[in-house]
Amino acid sequence: MSAQAVVAALGWVLLNFLWQGCVIACITAELLVALRNARPESRYAVACLGLALCLAWPAAVLVSVLAGPHDAQAGAVFFGIGFQAVPASEPGNWLAWLQAHTGWIVALWTACVAALCLRTATGLLWIGRTVRKERGDPAWQARLSAMAERCGLGRDVRLRVVERLASPVTAGWWRPVVLVPASLVAGMPPHLLEALLAHELGHIKRHDYLVNLLQNVVEILLFYHPAVWWISRRIRTEREQIADDFAARHLGDPRRLALALSELERLQFAGTGLAQAANGGDLLARIRRLLRPSTQSLDWRALVPVLGLALAFAGSAQALAGRDAVLADQRSMTTKALADFSSCARPDYPQADIDAGHQGTVTLAFLVDQTGIVGDSRVERSSGFASMDEAAHGALRKCRFHPALQQGRPVTEWTRVQYVWTLE
Structure with a gap:
């Protein structure tokens, strides 16, 4: 297959994900509504599955297209898309217009992906340099090691005190390290800072930093679709609740963690988007959940994704019907160049x-x-x-x-x- 054919196939895969992402987001939203009163681990698994499907669906289509002419056509039909050339001479044919500009679409997508990769690499380099250069605190390192042992972590967890940092940040999964702002070490009561560190140990226990990096890969590749960012945000929200529950269990007092989060909210610390921090998600919502856990009633707005899903399927069915008609006409065509x-x-x-x-x-x-x-x-x-x-x-x-x-x-x-x- 020529490079031009590969570019054309990739362009169509990116365009078709516009409606595929909507379908995935609607299904994910309905499952999350159904599990609104379940444990956050269940909602986390559903959101992770939805994000994985966002990557797997277009990847499977692309592989089926690149496998060969016959397999490509079978895969394209199965996934509801077409990659056959469309006569550009037909007036008002938007498919032909897209076909003619797939090269530009892929070029723009490639440039944006490269820029986002550079941004992520810069963040990772900053974390690596900070871990190597910043000092540790022997007293807090001993406390963190003792807490890690009580939490059942079978590895050493390093601690670094960082001057210019908004909130505690967990980095690494093989050799994990917790970056703690110097202002917290100096100004926050020790028992509240311990609660935040227990939250970070929850992330380390579940290898959340590694999962977060995989999330960043999907966000980079499919940056143009709002559904990807919404699902990814839900993953982080549920992840924070899981870490909150982990910390509350090992502290034996949910109010202690709630007070620590309240102190963070009072100090108005900003968050980081690269690694998991103790202030991820909606702080006030997390504090209310720790202090007053309650069941959630069904909201009529939950029906909106159902309507969106129905419209997406209806639109896809109409588009496929029109496409089948066009392809049927094309199959009967035999013309010279x-x-x-x-x-x-x-x-x-x-x-x-x-x-x-x-x-x-x-x-x-x-x-x-x-x-x-x-x-x-x-x-x-x-x-x-x-x-x-x-x-x-x-x-x-x-x-x-x-x-x-x-x-x-x-x-x-x-x-x-x-x-x-x-x-x-």
């Missing part, structure tokens, strides 16, 4: 041949591939003058074509063209 005359320039008459009064007709045979690009070409009948033959070759290379169709599918085909050189 046609030149896009708007892209073809008239060859320049060589000045030497004009001066010499040369005239003639050159017949060129050329190969048009499935994307409409001229590959190989040869002179079948010369005009008798090499300079005029070469000028005709040069004009042909600049011309684009609509590929030949056999039963609606673009095929590679040899065709011919004549250039008539006459002096008026």
